[in-house]
Amino acid sequence: MRFVRHALCACLLVACVAGAMAQSNNWCRAQNSRRAWERDPVHDDAMELARTLENHGFIVECVRSSKQARIFDGQKGAAVYKRNRGSFEVLFLPKGQSFDELEIVSEPKEGGFSKYSFRGKPQIPQTMENKSRVAFIRHENVMFEVFENDSLAKSLEHVS
Numbered sequence: 001m002r003f004v005r006h007a008l009c010a011c012l013l014v015a016c017v018a019g020a021m022a023q024s025n026n027w028c029r030a031q032n033s034r035r036a037w038e039r040d041p042v043h044d045d046a047m048e049l050a051r052t053l054e055n056h057g058f059i060v061e062c063v064r065s066s067k068q069a070r071i072f073d074g075q076k077g078a079a080v081y082k083r084n085r086g087s088f089e090v091l092f093l094p095k096g097q098s099f100d101e102l103e104i105v106s107e108p109k110e111g112g113f114s115k116y117s118f119r120g121k122p123q124i125p126q127t128m129e130n131k132s133r134v135a136f137i138r139h140e141n142v143m144f145e146v147f148e149n150d151s152l153a154k155s156l157e158h159v160s
Contacts, residue, residue: 028062028082040065042077042092049090049142050081056159059084066091068145072122076141086152089145093122099138 050060066078066089076092101121116128135153137144146153
């Protein structure tokens with residue numbers, strides 16, 4: 001009986017992992033989103049960053065457009081990076097601009113939420129509330145957003 005239970009648990013785990021991988025691969029391979037992504041203004045910058053990350057030992061499985069493409073004034077776009085050990089988002093400003101003058105203030109809220117407000121340049125007209133802890137890593141004209149993954153955030157800090 002114990003063996004059967006362990007075998008069923010193992011089968012369930014394999015099915016869940018396979019389903020998650022298939023869903024991730026479907027997202028990466030979706031033809032209509034790929035065409036739109038290739039026309040995205042930030043595509044070339046995002047792919048250049050993917051090559052830089054790969055040169056530093058990161059395995060980047062997929063890069064696609066992000067819904068955070070226009071949250072800062074003057075922002076060029078944003079991309080989601082899926083990799084073998086977690087995903088993250090990167091916000092891009094046009095080359096020659098930077099996130100250096102941006103101050104990020106985190107305030108804990110009820111229910112485990114955190115409120116992030118931004119001061120300085122580039123400007124953002126809103127605050128961000130998130131249930132996950134977010135690490136913001138700024139480097140020149142890019143800002144990484146890493147959700148609930150301290151080891152990934154530390155690895156990215158060493159690259160940027």
